Amino acid sequence: MYKRRLTLATMKNKQSGVVVAIHGGMGLRTRLEAIGIPVGSLIIKKSSSLLGAGPVIVMVGNTEIAIGHGMASRIFVEVDQ
């Protein structure tokens, strides 16, 4: 299967994939890990705002998590095509 690497911000709604990289300092990675999004986790994008840079809403396991746009564009996801 063809895989593509996108950021959470550029992913389409309802697309799913695996988090492969987080571009940012240790602080960002620990914050994401603590809330349940370590590298390697399966993630589904639920929605993002229509008007540009609003937060992205994802589903990880059974939890919905809101991620600010800046942070979402630093999270890289390998998406199934």
Added chain:
Amino acid sequence: MKILLIGNPNVGKSAIFSHLTGVSVTTSNYPGTTVEYTKGYMTYKSKKHEVIDVPGTYRLDPVAASEKVAADLVAEGDILLNIVDATNLERNLNLTLQLLEYGKPMVLILNMWDDARHKGIKIDLDQLEALLKIPVIVTNGLTGEGLSGLPKKAVTAQPVTPRKLSSAERWETLGKIVPKVQNLSHRHHTFIERLQDISIHPLSGPPLALALLYLAFTIIITIGEFVTDYTTRLFDLIYTPFILVISRLLGGEGLLHSLLLGELNGGEIDYEGAMGVLTTGVFVALGIVLPFIILFYLVFGFLEDLGYLPRVAIMLDRLLHKVGLHGYSVIPMLLAFGCNVPGVLAIRNLESRRERFITAVMTCTTIPCMAQTALIIKAVGTRGGAYIALTFTTLFSVWSIMGIILKQMVKGKTPSLLMEIPPYRIPNMKTQFKKLRMRIICFLKEAIPYVLGGILLINLLHTSGVITWIGNLFSPIVKGIWGLADETVAALIIGTVRKDAAIALLTPINLSHIQMVIAVVVLTLYFPCVATFTVLLKELGLKDTTKAIGIMLVVTLLTGGGLNLVSRVFGPELIIVGEILFVLLLSFIISLFFQGENLKVVNKHSL
């Protein structure tokens, strides 16, 4: 023995704490309700044990101030009761593994067991116990189901062998444990889940939020006005005879008589204007503010327990980035509409000093608490609804302009929003009632002494002539810049004690409609009430509080002056000008949503 209740945010620690200790604490449905730990006691086999409700945390290497409290407490605890959201095992157990490293006696409490069952999640408890080597129980914190066996399990728990794991090893361990104990079955979307999606969907979310806001305001204002009209009659009927008896006992005149009862108007007491401690003081607190407080917390408590607040935070995230904050700051601000004190306390959930400072300053300056709003509705509302609208439009404009300036002034970075969105839960009637009762008691205990004391103080200052002296002193500002009567200074003095009492003091002063609006706006902006000031000092420290107060005074001077100037230029047309300004402001805010500056950033990162 020190027993700690510890777990991720919003897993129901406070509800379980209430059941174990009988101590009432605030519970709701958003992460970060508890910012300070609460202590209580639990008796087991005639031995008293200290139980501590620890603020929720995702980790023990803290960033936010409320997380630091948690990390410090764990080190001191004797027994750890780790509360876990059963619907969210993997993430929650990460903290469990971190807690196991302390080697202390520990019990795992799988809370929200019902929710998990409804979601089709099955957990093998025996297997989980065997893998973690600690006792596991299941509960429903809201109802207290499953908690009866907890005290015994807690006291008899044995210390565990500590296992040090790195962060990667922890996820790896979890990756092995969770599939072994958890069995998920697929199920269709429920009505509530659909509602969840609708309420944050970019198309349907904002209109729904606006509709809810409108509904909430209408409910509070209409019912509030109706009820307070009724309380006036109730006071005439029941309270007036009692006051007249006291009046007779005091001999019908004299210093004490005017301090306590004020102007009785021959038995036809005007409770808002009498200015006695027992007449106006008691009436303002119980006859006007209390009904509004009850209404506000009825509506707010419902939205809070439903889980709506985090969704507002998400919708306003973009707007708040414009003022140097992110979405979560909405939660302290919304709490502040009830009372500024819990609003300021909730800034602890914010991560950076910059966010904490900006949120605190904006909250204390521009957000009127419900007690104050009640009086605004009463005092300004009698002059027409448009003047209430003008008052709030002005406050909102100040909020926006202040935020944009503060964003430039205050150094530091604002991180992105990162927040778990709790599922909607239908509020439990019993919990709602308990919370409302707690908030009413808190209001009565906090407000009544200050309202009565404030009116007593102002009466003393009046009779001693000090007010006239201070009035003359500040006349250049009060009369010169804001265009108000010198007597308004009395309200400004009391405003540092209680804002509702201060606005009540404006009623007898002969002010034009516009002057009334200016006075109320100035009273909101210039200084926090004493209770808020105290927590502000505690949360921000002396240096930042001084800065905050400085900002407030400058803002007040400019806003009051600006309004006065505009009213001089436009005269009675000010209302129309206000409405035009409102439309301009609204379109400005909408344009902020549409502008594409952040898109560039997106492209840079997505390469």
